[in-house]
Amino acid sequence: MMDTKTQTDLCPAPLVFAMIGGKWKLTILQILIFHGTKRFGELRREIDGITQTMLTKQLRALEDDGLVQRQIYAEVPPRVEYNATDDALALRPAFEAMHSWWVGRRAPSTSK
Amino acid sequence: MMDTKTQTDLCPAPLVFAMIGGKWKLTILQILIFHGTKRFGELRREIDGITQTMLTKQLRALEDDGLVQRQIYAEVPPRVEYNATDDALALRPAFEAMHSWWVGRRAPSTSK
């Protein structure tokens, strides 16, 4: 027998998803985690299809959850850089686990 | 330098989330993966707050994605059992990675 605890106890994945489950959050995190610091404009250009509004929203949400750090430079023209926090970097195993699962699954694309 | 591939190439997490990102899907999967086969009513009772409608919908979606298998017994009263497929069972490392991250993170609950 495994346990009789609540699901959240054993599986906080719903909570994790609440933090990184936005439409663009994973993409943003992936870039910042695996590619390092990026400026706002760089992110916007690298994430195809995202609007400024959404990029800002998702970045703010990630910042609020302590996954992204914002660095503002008082220059002209303005420069703002984003980078993954240690918390975010610690997500790499989770990313890799999902990656492995995705590529290793037996039903990648059925005839359907 | 790490790579110049697209995000999806390196990180299919958005696709993974599309499959298991529903509000209850993870909880359902967790139960079926770690506790084995369950009847419809059992799931409903074990997942606090879920309605029949939602349970059915999420189960159907999981079934469509090959993560859950449905077994119908032609009995009276009717009995329907659900169990995780091999694909779903292969998600365990991902679950565990998220679990480790959650419990190991440095900002579990700030003073805020």
Added chain:
DNA sequence: CGGTATCCACCATGATACTG
């Protein structure tokens, strides 16, 4: 350049009632 302020559309969630 890097935002914020509005407003809107859609879809996932869910409440409720009925059924084989």
Added chain:
DNA sequence: CAGTATCATGGTGGATACCG
């Protein structure tokens, strides 16, 4: 017991316009 059908709603996502 295990659903389906229907309808309501709220939050996420997004288009657009303006600002420091």
